[in-house]
Amino acid sequence: MTATDGPLIVQSDKTLLLEIDHDRAQDCRKAIAPFAELERSPEHVHTYRLTPLGLWNARAAGHDAEQVVDTLLSYSRYPVPHALLVDIAETMARYGRLRLEKHPVHGLVLVSTDRPVLEEVLRAKRIQGMLGARIGGADGDTVLVHASERGNLKQALLKLGWPAEDFAGYVDGEAHPIELDQSAWHLRDYQRDAADSFWHGGSGVVVLPCGAGKTLVGAAAMAHAAATTLILVTNTVSARQWKDELIRRTSLTAEEIGEYSGSVKEVRPVTIATYQVMTTRRKGVYSHLELLDARDWGLIVYDEVHLLPAPIFRMTADLQARRRIGLTATLVREDGREGDVFSLIGPKRYDAPWKDIEAQGWIAPADCVEVRVTLPEGERLVYATAEPEERYRLASCTGQKLDVLRRLVDQHADQPTLVIGQYIDQLDEIAEALDAPVIKGDTPVKERQRLFEAFRSGEIGLLVVSKVANFSVDLPSAEVAIQVSGSFGSRQEEAQRLGRLLRPKSEGRTAHFYTIVSRDTVDAEFAQNRQRFLAEQGYAYRIVDADDVASA
Known part of the structure; x- marks a missing residue:
């Protein structure tokens, strides 16, 4: 099969045009989905774009530049612009030159595999106050990080164009038995794949259409964690729907699930809180943030993660030691803060196009x-x-x-x-x-x-x-x-x-x-x-x- 048989046109402006009537179009779409962002999908030609965030998402999910380049070369109808291939390799190589790790003596540290990059970020104004002393003197490649700044540092490094790979791990949190009760139902394959992809990555975002059962993916993630869980939702009606679904689909009982909303303040092994109550301020203080310290949470679930209010981003920065899963139908944010979702919740771990789920009969x-x-x-x-x-x-x-x-x-x-x-x-x-x-x-x-x-x-x-x-x-x-x-x-x-x-x-x-x-x-x-x-x-x-x- 020669390149001229391909369904893809790769252009130097970083757009990819996919001819969907081509017999290899479905294979191509699946191959480019991990690293290319879909922009438009009218009847015959779909437009994707290569962005730094999309390429870093791919790196975080375990794909390297060689795989991305091979995919483009194998499916492209015309020769791929050489400058674009160089740009892909260099953009993806920026991810992971800085790593967050747990040091056996010093705790949280930032480690660099590239001294000039470390020197650059150490001098950036937005990094000031987040880092401590350099280990090993002025020539050391390791810098202490204030534990409370783990999330803020990841945000700042992403904005500087040097996204850090986070190897600092997660606390297990307080154990709490949670099992799926599949006696009358079964996880669909894509729901299981989504939960597994999240768990292997430790934190991140699952993108599924409305009606495709994102709550069940959340329940499966909770069963993986088997730990106390804080679930953040958009409103009280949603909180009660989550509670009903968890009682119906898992081993949890009503007594194990608490509601933390405007009218009820229950903290239980599984606590469902509304974004509204978490962002309520009294005299300039977010008075309900003590909920974060009320239990040793093992998992945080963000429902409708594309709607996270700005104060919740600040809260999320404090939860970097906890496993986190975001659930959404679309990562489109009208405020343009997709980068904050990437750095604070985690990279996209699973994405199923709406029409694929429709074709399977699930929506x-x-x-x-x-x-x-x-x-x-x-x-x-x-x-x-x-x-x-x-x-x-x-x-x-x-x-x-x-x-x-x-x-x-x-x-x-x-x-x-x-x-x-x-x-x-x-x-x-x-x-x-x-x-x-x-x-x-x-x-x-x-x-x-x-x-x-x-x-x-x-x-x-x-x-x-x-x-x-x-x-x-x-x-x-x-x-x-x-x-x-x-x-x-x-x-x-x-x-x-x-x-x-x-x-x-x-x-x-x-x-x-x-x-x-x-x-x-x-x-x-x-x-x-x-x-x-x-x-x-x-x-x-x-x-x-x-x-x-x-x-x-």
Whole structure:
């Protein structure tokens, strides 16, 4: 097989173009996945990019430059630019020239295999205060590290372009028996592979689509650790879902699992805490961080790791001696802090493309449709003369959307449907017009749980929800979602909202995801950005006019 038979075009700007109709495309995609970041995946040609972070992720997972170069050469249709190959080798060689190790006498130390690199970082301002004395005098290649700075140092070194390999190990934590109870179910192969990949690496991130069972991967990691576990989640509803799943799927009992939220403060061998309570400040102090010292935790689980608030990153820096697993559907962060996830939680250990899991039948296929409405003349004038910060609300909340929404709800009257939006007054108006219950930020947790359960059981067929339902809410019965407004151009939110629908449907039915958008406004511009992540995952949006949405 010659290079000209390959499905891949490797370009000097570090992009890789994969022709997916080629008979070797699937093998190629699997081969480049450990080191190349997927940027776009429309119908026929997928675009990947080589980045320093992606190449360092590959090094952390045990791949070397020779393997990366061999992969590109074997699959490339045309000669690979020589400068690119040199750049790959040199970028990957930057990883691991600095190593964090445990010294038998001095404790945590930074060791260098390259003296000039050590001298460079020792003089960097952002490193000041993190390091102690040099062992062996001025010419020594080993420097003491203040134990509390392990995470901060890794962050700083990554930003300097010299990511450290962490060999300092982990404390086992307090042992606590946890076993999977697979009498009525079994881990899927990809779930087992994800948990095993994490465990062999010691810490890191698992990327799986919404609905693919990330909670079960977390449970399998806990069974590997068999130790006290702190689980950090997005909200109280999610905390209770985690608890129910762990009781159902493992040997843990309700008495062994504590909730640490706004209303309950239980610390037990397995404690589930919300990000919100952990980031609550009183008089400038994060008063609940003592939870970190309440037990000798053996494992920390970060649910929806792409949403980690900045204070949790600081907290994570203090937990570097603990094994850590991050679970997410997308490593896209709107704040651009993917590097912090890499340095503080760990590298990506497992990543399964959404369409692969769909092809195996574990998540439902989805039909994504953008419905465009036109603002009436009067609203267009108000929009045109409004302040820029007001325009998105005006475009999102136009009454034109309500008529289309009614028709879509009628069209899917026999299917469990979610109406999702950003603006509370808009959602209240919709709920009243459709005579449907609404869940929003001020809905008490018990009422949220009651309504979610009624929706799951089929007692309620239509539910209006704000962004509180974006994350970690398990609604396997949902078949239709209609989005009327969102968090501006957030790609991660788009992924989470589609994820509400992706649990497999009876008889292999397709899920339907609608976005109602006002044309010729920032609403349409934001919608394009929001859809980018789903396009990268292989989902194509159809665009239809509001007039083409028929009544039932």
